[in-house]
Amino acid sequence: MDHTSVRVRFAPSPTGPLHMGGVRTALYNYLFAKKHGGAFILRVEDTDQTRFVEGAEAYIVDALNWCGITPDESPQLGGDFGPYVQSQRNDIYKPYADKLLASEHAYYAFDTSEDLENAREAAKKAGLPGWQYNHITRSSMKNSLSLSEDEVRQRLDNGDPYVIRAKMPRNHEVRFHDEIRGWVVVNTNNLDDKVLFKSDGLPTYHMANVVDDHHMEISHVIRGEEWLPSAPLHVLLYEFLGWEAPKFAHLPLLLRPDGKGKLSKRDGDRLGFSVFPTEWKVPNSDETFSGYREDGYFPEAFINMLAMLGWNPGTNQEIFSLEELVKAFSLDRVGKSGSKFDHDKTKWFNQQYLRSKSNSELAELIKPTLDANSVSRETSYVEAVCGLIKERATFVKDIWAEGQFFFKAPQSYDEKTVRKKWKDDTAEVMTGLAEVLSTIDPFNAVNIEAQFKSFLETKELGLGRVLPNFRVLVSGKGAGPSMFEICEVLGKEAVIQRIQSGVKAISALKASAQ
Numbered sequence: 408m409d410h411t412s413v414r415v416r417f418a419p420s421p422t423g424p425l426h427m428g429g430v431r432t433a434l435y436n437y438l439f440a441k442k443h444g445g446a447f448i449l450r451v452e453d454t455d456q457t458r459f460v461e462g463a464e465a466y467i468v469d470a471l472n473w474c475g476i477t478p479d480e481s482p483q484l485g486g487d488f489g490p491y492v493q494s495q496r497n498d499i500y501k502p503y504a505d506k507l508l509a510s511e512h513a514y515y516a517f518d519t520s521e522d523l524e525n526a527r528e529a530a531k532k533a534g535l536p537g538w539q540y541n542h543i544t545r546s547s548m549k550n551s552l553s554l555s556e557d558e559v560r561q562r563l564d565n566g567d568p569y570v571i572r573a574k575m576p577r578n579h580e581v582r583f584h585d586e587i588r589g590w591v592v593v594n595t596n597n598l599d600d601k602v603l604f605k606s607d608g609l610p611t612y613h614m615a616n617v618v619d620d621h622h623m624e625i626s627h628v629i630r631g632e633e634w635l636p637s638a639p640l641h642v643l644l645y646e647f648l649g650w651e652a653p654k655f656a657h658l659p660l661l662l663r664p665d666g667k668g669k670l671s672k673r674d675g676d677r678l679g680f681s682v683f684p685t686e687w688k689v690p691n692s693d694e695t696f697s698g699y700r701e702d703g704y705f706p707e708a709f710i711n712m713l714a715m716l717g718w719n720p721g722t723n724q725e726i727f728s729l730e731e732l733v734k735a736f737s738l739d740r741v742g743k744s745g746s747k748f749d750h751d752k753t754k755w756f757n758q759q760y761l762r763s764k765s766n767s768e769l770a771e772l773i774k775p776t777l778d779a780n781s782v783s784r785e786t787s788y789v790e791a792v793c794g795l796i797k798e799r800a801t802f803v804k805d806i807w808a809e810g811q812f813f814f815k816a817p818q819s820y821d822e823k824t825v826r827k828k829w830k831d832d833t834a835e836v837m838t839g840l841a842e843v844l845s846t847i848d849p850f851n852a853v854n855i856e857a858q859f860k861s862f863l864e865t866k867e868l869g870l871g872r873v874l875p876n877f878r879v880l881v882s883g884k885g886a887g888p889s890m891f892e893i894c895e896v897l898g899k900e901a902v903i904q905r906i907q908s909g910v911k912a913i914s915a916l917k918a919s920a921q
C-alpha cells in the first residue's frame with residue numbers, strides 16, 4: 408500500500424443517530440485528511456442487518472453536512488473505491504474468508520446457539536465465568552478442527568449452518584504501534600476466536616472492516632477507543648492475508664460531565680443537554696432526541712467545542728475555525744485519557760461565535776423569528792438591535808427573547824422592579840423625565856445620558872430611584888443593555904410614548920392593588 412497518500416475513513420454503522428463522540432471521530436479524521444492533503448471517506452458498515460435502523464444513514468450524512476465535515480468519497484458522492492456501503496460489497500469478502508480457511512487461519516464452526524449457551528453454562532457452574540470460544544475451548548466444540556474431515560464435508564454438503572471463525576495462534580505476541588497510545592502488545596492467548604463470517608452468509612464487522620480498509624487503501628484508521636480490543640485481531644488478519652496494516656490511532660472516550668463513565672445517549676436527556684448533533688426522531692415511535700442544530704448552536708461552535716475535547720493546540724487559543732483546526736491539528740496532541748464533556752463550556756463557545764458575528768449577519772439570522780412574530784422593521788433598525796443585544800445572548804433566539812421590546816411596546820412590566828422601585832412620586836418624576844427627553848436633539852445616547860444626569864441633579868434624585876423605572880417603562884424589563892443606547896435605537900417618539908402609556912398602566916396597577 409502506498410502510504411504517501413493519506414486516506415482515512417469514518418465508518419459508522421447505521422444503527423441509530425450519530426452520537427457526538429462519533430462526530431468527534433469523524434472530525435478528527437477530516438482534520439487529519441485535510442491537514443495532509445488526503446481524502447476523507449465515509450463508509451457505511453451495515454453488515455449487521457439485525458441492528459439496521461431506517462433513516463440512520465441519511466441522518467449521518469445530514470449531520471456531517473451540517474457540521475461542515477463533508478466527505479470526499481461516500482455512498483452519496485461515489486468515488487474510485489466504491490461502493491461505500493458494505494451490504495453492496497457482499498461478493499468481495501467471501502474469497503478472503505476462503506483464503507483464511509485454506510491457510511488454516513480460520514475454520515468452520517457448526518455450533519448452534521444452544522451449544523454455545525450450554526458451554527457457557529457449564530463453565531459458569533465449574534466456577535469459570537466469562538467463557539470464550541478460544542484456543543483451549545475450541546477442541547470441545549463442533550468445528551472443523553475438532554470434527555473429522557468426513558463429518559465436516561458431510562455437514563457442508565448437507566448445507567448445515569456454519570460460521571467461520573478466526574483461529575487465534577497460541578501464545579503469540581501481537582504488537583502494533585498506536586499513534587496515540589504508543590506500542591500495544593497483546594498475547595493471543597487472551598484473544599478469542601472471533602466470528603469472521605456469519606451463518607447468514609455475511610461477513611462480520613472485523614472481516615469487512617479489514618478487507619475494506621485494504622481495498623480502499625486506507626492509510627490511517629482513526630477511531631474510538633472502544634475498538635482498541637479489536638485491533639490485535641485486525642492486525643493479525645492483515646498479516647494472515649499478506650497485507651500491510653494501516654496505521655492505527657484510537658481516540659480517548661468522551662466522558663460524562665462528572666467524569667464517571669462514557670457519555671451515553673441517555674445521559675443527555677437525564678443531565679439536560681443534547682448528545683446528538685441534530686434532532687433524531689426515533690422511527691415508528693413518538694420518542695425524539697434533541698440535537699445541537701435545533702437547540703440553536705452554530706455548527707462552527709459545536710465543531711470547535713468537539714475539537715477541544717481530546718485534542719489541544721499546545722497554546723491558550725480556544726477559538727478555531729475549521730480551517731484553523733486543519734492547520735493546527737495533529738494526532739500527537741490528542742490525549743490518551745478521556746475528556747469530560749462540559750455543557751457550560753459548549754454554551755460559551757456558542758456565545759463567542761455569536762459575538763463575533765456582524766450585526767448584519769445576526770439580523771439575517773433573526774429574520775425568520777421576526778417573520779414568525781409578524782414583525783417587520785427596516786434592516787438598519789434590526790441590525791442596531793442585534794448590536795445592542797448580542798453581548799447578552801448565547802443563542803440567536805436570545806436576541807428575540809431579550810430584545811422583543813424593540814419591536815413591540817411592553818405589555819407587562821417587571822413585577823419586582825415595580826414592587827420595589829415604583830414610589831408614590833414616580834409617575835410625576837417620569838413625566839418630568841419625558842418632558843426633558845422631548846427637548847433633546849439629536850436624540851442620541853450621548854445627549855440622552857447628559858440630559859438624564861442633569862435631570863437627576865436638578866431634581867436631586869439618585870440613579871436608583873429613576874433608572875430602574877425608566878427601564879421598566881421603556882422595555883418592561885428589570886435589566887438590559889444601556890438605557891441611553893436603547894433610547895437612541897427606539898427613537899424619541901417611541902420612548903416618550905412608552906413612558907406616557909407605561910406611567911398610566913403602572914399607576915392603574917398600583918391603584919388597583921391598594
Ligand code: GLU
Nearest residue numbers: 418419420452616630634
Ligand atoms: N462500524 C464501526 C462503528 O460503528 C467502525 C469502527 C472502525 O472505525 O473500525 O463504529
